[in-house]
Amino acid sequence: MIVQIRVDDRLIHGQVALLWGKELNTKGIVVANDHAAHDKTQAATLKMACPQGQKLLIRTVEDSIKVANDPRGKDMRIFMLTQTVADAYEVASNCKDNVQGVNIANAGRFDRSDDAQKVLLTTGVNLNPEDLEAARKLCELGIPVIHQVGTTDPRTKVSDLLAKLG
């Protein structure tokens, strides 16, 4: 069961490693990212950043969908990370029953897409047009979609943030 898909443009990093695994009580982390799945250096770096005691899978977005739907994972608390909102929507829309929620924590700060086209949903969440569209569609899937950077930070509904954009 994917307890949370977290969208974080830095994938695994200190705060994720230390706090979220404990907070969500997960046994394993799945990094759903096409680039990382094919890049040995990035994979090795992610493995280094993965907290001890958590299992790690680095898979393409397509293979991550298979992992999310794998019956062997039904009772396993899994934390999934994607780099973009678009990737999170791709996974969530293909395994809705196996995902308990999506957290759009940080996005778009390093994607080198055209800044002029980006929309600042909230601090640290910069959505390019593809991600903005994906965010809207995520909110229609019927699972909770929130924005919560750290475990002690307030939790905001993404639908509320999108509504403010007008």
Added chain:
Amino acid sequence: MRKFLIASHGRVASGIKSAVGILTHDDSAITAVDCYLDESDFTPQIQEFLDSVQEGDEAVVFTDLLGGSVCNKVTQMHPERYGVIHVTGVNLITVLGCLLSDEPLTPEVVDGVVETGASLIQRVAVDEEEADDGSDGDFFA
């Protein structure tokens, strides 16, 4: 209540406190004492911390260098008499390890945190061949 004091030459203490704040969004458990930035005596701040420790608190004082004057001063103030544990060679990982420990901070538990922290201080030599994290089967096992 868990409370920490970090005392160091210069700004190591407040630096680590700021890093903890960024990582966990809550550095309120930490008192930072940056020593020797001016002529003032830093020991009253440490004494105030020691005096503030109450029954049931888990308190740790971190100093920067074994055998350095800050470490020596703290040792001579006998933190153990206040139920306070003293760790030297302070680093971010060990402070975080103590802050986030699931177990109560006894001397034995702190030894474990210190050991884990020390093992995470390493020359980075990423082994790309070993990066293959195994099959899906291993993950679900």
